[in-house]
Amino acid sequence: xxxxxxxxxxxxxSPIAGATLKVAPSAVTITVEITPMDMGNEIxxxxxxxxxxxxxxLTVAENDIIIGMKPITESGAYxxxxxxxxxxxxxxxxxxxxxxxxxxxxxxxxEEVVPLTPAKAQGSDxxxxxxxxxxxxxxxxxxxxxxxxxxxxxxxx
Numbered sequence: 020x021x022x023x024x025x026x027x028x029x030x031x032x033s034p035i036a037g038a039t040l041k042v043a044p045s046a047v048t049i050t051v052e053i054t055p056m057d058m059g060n061e062i063x064x065x066x067x068x069x070x071x072x073x074x075x076x077l078t079v080a081e082n083d084i085i086i087g088m089k090p091i092t093e094s095g096a097y098x099x100x101x102x103x104x105x106x107x108x109x110x111x112x113x114x115x116x117x118x119x120x121x122x123x124x125x126x127x128x129x130e131e132v133v134p135l136t137p138a139k140a141q142g143s144d145x146x147x148x149x150x151x152x153x154x155x156x157x158x159x160x161x162x163x164x165x166x167x168x169x170x171x172x173x174x175x176x
Contacts, residue, residue: 036115049101
């Protein structure tokens, strides 16, 4: 009797495949269904020019494989290629892309300070006040009705 065939599959990635990031990731994480072996796995991250931007530190933590990143500043598509080996399984090989959009921060020589004041909510105060007064009158009427009903019950005893 043969053992059932296992097939490892990708569960999640961080950054998410296809996502556009405004902040450079410090690491890339790939989560797989079957726990990978501690050795033999490979993940590489390349920038839009094809240069490696991962720092080579690969960590396996349960079903997560994490590769550290060098600081990235260039905007564009970054490719993550992986070859993940799990015991008694064929290697899981593939790649995905995430985008990085570096935000350029301009520093003007003189900044104008504009005080922020909360904007007044648009709407009618009269309608709100009328509604609250109506609720108070209705609750007072209910209170009187309950008091009279309670008085009637106690007189009958």
